[in-house]
Amino acid sequence: MSTDGAELRGVADEADVADARDDLFEPVSEWWLSGTPLEPEHHRLMRRRLVPIPWAESTAAALSPAERGRLAETWTRRAAAEYLAVSTFAVLAIDLVAAGAPADVLSLCMRAGIDEVRHAELCLRMIEIYGGKRVQPPPGMSSLPDDPARPKLFQALANTMLVSCVSETYATTVLTATRDLTTDPVAHAVLTSIYSDEVMHARLGWSYLRYGLERGGQGAIDAAAAMVPIALRGVANVVERERPVGEVTEAVRGHGLMTPAEERVIYSSCVREVLVPGFEALGIPCGSAVQDYGDQWAHAA
Numbered sequence: 525m526s527t528d529g530a531e532l533r534g535v536a537d538e539a540d541v542a543d544a545r546d547d548l549f550e551p552v553s554e555w556w557l558s559g560t561p562l563e564p565e566h567h568r569l570m571r572r573r574l575v576p577i578p579w580a581e582s583t584a585a586a587l588s589p590a591e592r593g594r595l596a597e598t599w600t601r602r603a604a605a606e607y608l609a610v611s612t613f614a615v616l617a618i619d620l621v622a623a624g625a626p627a628d629v630l631s632l633c634m635r636a637g638i639d640e641v642r643h644a645e646l647c648l649r650m651i652e653i654y655g656g657k658r659v660q661p662p663p664g665m666s667s668l669p670d671d672p673a674r675p676k677l678f679q680a681l682a683n684t685m686l687v688s689c690v691s692e693t694y695a696t697t698v699l700t701a702t703r704d705l706t707t708d709p710v711a712h713a714v715l716t717s718i719y720s721d722e723v724m725h726a727r728l729g730w731s732y733l734r735y736g737l738e739r740g741g742q743g744a745i746d747a748a749a750a751m752v753p754i755a756l757r758g759v760a761n762v763v764e765r766e767r768p769v770g771e772v773t774e775a776v777r778g779h780g781l782m783t784p785a786e787e788r789v790i791y792s793s794c795v796r797e798v799l800v801p802g803f804e805a806l807g808i809p810c811g812s813a814v815q816d817y818g819d820q821w822a823h824a825a
């Protein structure tokens with residue numbers, strides 16, 4: 525008994541230490557909070573996988589106003605995308621629950637949504653650094669293809685491919701490449717923090733895809749194959765999208781920004797070297813995907 529008591533005291537002490545440590549952390553984007561007693565628990569959730577960001581070491585002050593404006597606009601778009609991704613994982617979680625997905629798939633999907641809240645917070649702080657403004661992400665929500673007539677497993681599989689296998693896998697490849705050219709310590713740490721989560725968001729999709737294909741037979745393969753061109757086009761639309769005004773100078777690159785032309789090349793190689801081989805290894809035919817996003821598309825910008 526006394527041992528148990530000591531262990532319990534030890535646990536309580538550890539909890540006290542954790543609480544004390546909680547007080548050492550500042551909210552990342554304090555203006556995007558409710559002002560209610562939810563805040564401390566929110567901070568605990570946001571610090572689940574702590575990558576320290578050396579906020580005070582930003583080199584943004586050395587940039588020209590035009591360069592800072594270009595970066596503020598880019599982080600504004602990133603904030604909006606990360607915020608929308610919160611709803612994407614919420615909708616995907618509904619599909620997964622409807623399909624009777626395993627508990628680990630469900631918990632990781634819900635956690636991915638929490639990760640996206642943190643990503644949005646980080647982006648808002650970056651907007652403040654470059655643009656001097658404290659903004660909040662624009663309200664909105666993403667929708668996923670919904671066909672009530674088809675088996676729930678097929679819908680969950682197809683939407684997991686779209687959200688996780690294609691979008692998140694591309695996110696990891698473009699984040700890696702962007703991080704490699706980033707010299708600013710704050711931008712580098714923020715991109716690293718986001719990257720470390722996106723890897724798990726992609727892994728969630730590939731794992732569930734294999735699980736679902738093993739159980740869903742030919743119907744699951746057909747549903748997955750039908751999603752391949754739709755999912756690839758979805759990300760291509762983002763890569764092709766018009767960019768904010770302003771030159772991507774060498775200094776801007778050092779703060780974590782590539783040119784649209786570079787992103788096309790990265791997406792093309794992601795399709796050819798990662799996505800299509802991954803899908804085909806699971807028995808999903810990919811049609812003309814490699815040609816569709818081949819050299820011609822990669823160098824069209």
Ligand SMILES: [Fe+2]
Nearest residue numbers: 606609640643
């Ligand atoms: Fe994210």
Ligand SMILES: [Fe+2]
Nearest residue numbers: 609692722725
């Ligand atoms: Fe993500």
